[in-house]
Amino acid sequence: MKSTWLDGLEEDRKKELRGDFISSQLVRKRLTEIAHAKIETVRASVRKKENYEVAHFPALVGDSIGYERALMEIISLLES
Numbered sequence: 001m002k003s004t005w006l007d008g009l010e011e012d013r014k015k016e017l018r019g020d021f022i023s024s025q026l027v028r029k030r031l032t033e034i035a036h037a038k039i040e041t042v043r044a045s046v047r048k049k050e051n052y053e054v055a056h057f058p059a060l061v062g063d064s065i066g067y068e069r070a071l072m073e074i075i076s077l078l079e080s
Contacts, residue, residue: 001080021080028078035071035078042067 001021006014021028046064051057 002077004077032075032078035075039068039071 001018005017005021009017042064045051046061051060054060
């Protein structure tokens with residue numbers, strides 16, 4: 001569990017959150033799998049040949065990179 005989860009919490013809330021985090025392992029694992037699948041979907045979408053002809057291709061790529069980076073941050077919080 002990353003310390004970000006506990007930042008700014010009182011000790012009793014930290015203890016409660018640690019327990020909830022541990023007990024939610026199956027949900028966290030599934031959410032991580034879903035996030036990885038979304039990353040692969042957006043990667044495949046950007047790699048489509050017809051996207052190279054789009055005038056805003058650089059913005060499309062930049063957006064997909066930002067989306068992936070955000071999902072990876074969430075994944076890192078979900079994994080212990």
